[in-house]
Amino acid sequence: MIQQIYPSPSHEFSYELNKDFQFAAAHYVPHEAAGKCQNIHGHTYFANITIAGDQLDESGFLVNFKTIKELLHDRFDHGILNEDELFSDKDETRFPTTEVVARIMYEVIQEYLNTTINKPQCLQVFLRETPTSYVIYRPKSGGLL
Template identity: 50%
Template sequence: MLQQFYPQPFPHSYKFELNKDMNFSSAHFIPNDKAGKCSLTHGHTYFVNLTIVGDELDEMGMLVNFSDLKKLVHGKYDHHLLNDFPEFKKMAPSTEVVAQTIYGVVEAYLVTLANQPKCIQVMVRETPTSYVVYRPKESKGKSNHE
């Protein structure tokens, strides 16, 4: 794999920062005439980078198991039509919405872990020239995600 460069998250004071790269192949469409060609069903190989931070490691000496993160994203969305998932019924799966949704899936898992790691950034690359970075806003020390 070629060396990848990613937008850096805002500075943080956590001891550990973990980044996990993965990809999944899925189709989607944006059901709006303003979306042009994207209103038609088409596919992408999405490349995803997750940035997870924390101060405590688990009993195995890990912040989060890399394979668990891959199962959460690749295991769920690979080779599916994204529009068929309930989480994309309210808002069509644009790259922005996909990034925010992946954040929600990952964060929902992380809050169940005893060492309480946090997801601070999700980058989703839809094409070689287009990507989105989702960073949850912070409020009173807790992430404020929708």
């Protein structure tokens, strides 16, 4: 795993959890402005998920690291992002660009967190597509509450 210091969002929560992982996935961007990226190609993505909250769950976790891996890594690793139901070749807000992938990762995590008793919040998704290119997605205040 790449050792990285990520930009950190400011917050007032007592606990902050960060989960790093990588996944390999292929995709294409179905728009003429994407140039060569219109062709199917792959990346080894590096992700960092930042979750914060004030209350731990009944097992003493803000959220179990394993759950984050199951929700994101296990879903996207060694797949073609365009084939996942969360992405679309017709709706530009769902093309699997790095920006959209980061936002969708946030949506998947926050949807799960909303079902928990302690209700932590996903504050940011950092997604590196290549060694020189990354995106940070931070929801506007409130996110998917």
